[in-house]
Amino acid sequence: MRTLPIIPVAVLALVTLTACGSQTVSGDGAGAAGHRALTDLPYTDVRWNIESLTSEGRKTTAPAGASLHFPDGGTVQGNSGCNTFRADAGLDGDALVLGQVERTMIGCPEPAADFEETLLSVIGGRLKADLSADEKKLTLTDSGDGDTVTLTAESPTPLLGTKWTVNSLITGDVAASVPAGAEGAAHLVLGKDGTVRGNLGCNTFTGTAKVSGQKIALGRIASTKMLCDGAKGQVEAHLLKVLNGQVTFSVQHRGLTLTGPGERSLAAVAGG
Template sequence: MKRTTRVKCAALAAVGTTLLAACGTESGTGHDTIVDGEKTTSTTGIADVEWVPQKVTVDGKEYVLPKNAEDAHIGFAPGTADPDVGGGDSGGSVGCNSIGADAEIDGDTVRITDLVQTLMGCPDPLGAFEAQFTSVFEGTHKAKVTERDGTRTLTLTSQEGDTITLREKAPPALKGTRWVIDTKAHLTLGKDDTVTGSLGCNTFRGEAVVKGGVIDFGRLATTRMTCGPAAMKTERELAGILSGKVSYQQKRDSLRLTAASGESVTARAE
């Protein structure tokens, strides 16, 4: 659901693709503190991260995300406040309906406005959790980020004192994940410096060594099935990209592979 997010850094109106991470320590909590093994960190960098709701507290009563809410996720993506231009993908789901909203992040203040959602019926306890989440989510919040054992937790506290607690979702591992390019083509990088997958028609395997932002593909051994002209053309193009030293950029569940020729392909974690 396309919504918008505005990001401000201290007194600067920094709107667009530059995230809070580029604002240094001007915004947020300033410096880290550690209490009982839990580190309170700066609120910089909460945008463009996938967060999983954990619980909502309303009037002192706690509502915990049900175990069957496997698809729950909330994100604050960069964008523009002008709906005619388009915006980010702020919002997500708590496991039932899709939620969209405009979000503005100004230091440790997060403002959620213009919340909309689909209208599917959700059985309890998921329905009850979603109702409480959306009732608190829209509004102005103070954000606090804590970290324990490498996992970050984001707490949003409303002006009424209600809270939403979210945990950062770890990105999929580069190795061992099935990266899907289209409905048929995919690849999996092994921990033993191998790669297996499909070019869309023929399957393949070979050597692939990951080092310093580069994947060095050895010669791929493929099956020799004959497919239609369009499929074979796509296979040749993909095989050309998965050859030699290929740079990669992983952003959450997206993996972009760029060959020395400049040709590239983007895959999604499955």
């Protein structure tokens, strides 16, 4: 496993992780000189759920929400289960070559932080991509030390009927993970019957929700009346500002982003 440099954590700062021996590939869809674009390959038009990685003989199961995809001919994008990341990508012969890996810098609790560091170390270089006969499994193998990442093809998670567990609170361009003591509590389910229900981090709630295009018109939220302070109160106050009137949503793989008024947003992952 390659060793990554130690980088101070700064919320949503974009940093570059340089893996030893990695090669930089341009992100213009054409690849760098000598590298072909990732076009017409069976794994490039699929969103892949990261199942596990094996490094130095140790297999680790991926956290919920970890995913990877190739949105165009020259890049790879993904989510480690905490931070999002991207890199330029191309083909050098039969090798998949990834350039410098860039990621957001939300503070990740353990074991997600350790998984992220190992994942980015494994994929930051030359890889062999093996696709199963049914095209449902993809294995990326580090050409240098044989570390592997195992992925499974997955359709985008449906907006309606899914339990979305909040894992990030966003204000403007600044995102922060759910504070310690409130992890996993806040969630919501948008029903096919035009309702929304869930937990705000402390109190449970219900309301109406009408989906149209990429927008959701939310009616007045009714909730229980427990007094909420500390981390749970902080999460609840943020969610009440997001779930207020008309919100915009985006579903990507197993992730949901809801953006409400006043530049307040939340990110959530399916399940939890």
